[in-house]
Amino acid sequence: MHPYAIINFHELTPAALCDVITSKFHQPIEHTAEEIMAWFNLERQDDPSAPATADLQQLLFAKMQTEFTQLLRKETSIIFPVIRNAAIHNKGQKSLQPAVYDSIQQSFQKIILLLQKLRQVTGNYLLQGHWSAAYKICISDMYSLEQLLQQWIYVEQNILYPAVLPANTIVIRQEEIINTVSID
Template identity: 85%
Template sequence: MHPYAIINFHELTPAALCDVIVNKFHQPIERTAEEVMAWFNLERQDDPTAPATTDLQQLLFAKMQTEIIQLMRKETSIIFPVIRNASIHKKGRKSLQPAAYDSIQQSFQKIMLLLQKIRQVTGNYLLQGYWSSAYKICISDMYTIEQLLQQWLYIAQNILYPAVLPANTIVIRQDEILNTVSID
């Protein structure tokens, strides 16, 4: 065990957190989501072991992937440059407008609701012995994406955005998200 293997995200600057989010969350989520969609698009029709719910899984996952990609683009092309620029020019710690944060928050809410629905239609990612190896990997990859998304959301909600928002900005907690949003 390496004593320095654990990252204390609270010690990182907002600019460094932006880099960590891109490298530790955006990139692995994007790669893994592409692998999941490859199974749905290329192998699902030829897999007699896949359950009847795979059509719904594919629909929900594709919708979530679209939301994730839009959120990543919003963060990397709009939000993170503002945060990095503020830290370079020492404009102070608070550099993000609440309206920009609200947009990010709405995206996270949609993604978390879609994750909840995916969890329901996959039976909480519980693998069945008769499924093909490829489908088991697909379900495992969906679970991995959920774990990465939850870590990303936690770091963004609890560390990054509070550090760059003006004082007195209302920040919605993760447990409030699932009760306030519809994907419709």
């Protein structure tokens, strides 16, 4: 497949979606997050151009990174193998229990809430001329990561999980609960 080919996620089987999600979302999300944390951990203290909110950004980002890293690990080690196995052995049967999806949904909601808070404390990722090049790259990477996370969540909420959940499972949309979730 050409690296810039458009993927129609709706055409993929759940097992194939797991593979695409791992390569197109999981790996880039982890890599970008590592780059961002490297700036916070290695360069932040020596960068006088970074705003005072950088410490809060680091705290929120670290909390969000913990949340999505746990979910990525759960998907990679538990959920995706179940989906792939069901595709092989239970042709056409739904493979995921609603309680599993509820847990995933809670993680998605926390990630979305943290993204909103990060967007607030970064001033919507608008770059300032007096910032260092390294901090500008960090902020740009945060914006790129937000886009990846939103795409990942969208594909899973709207395509993957509905395809593997039993019929009549109630799927709550993020807009319906966005104000009821706490990041604690």
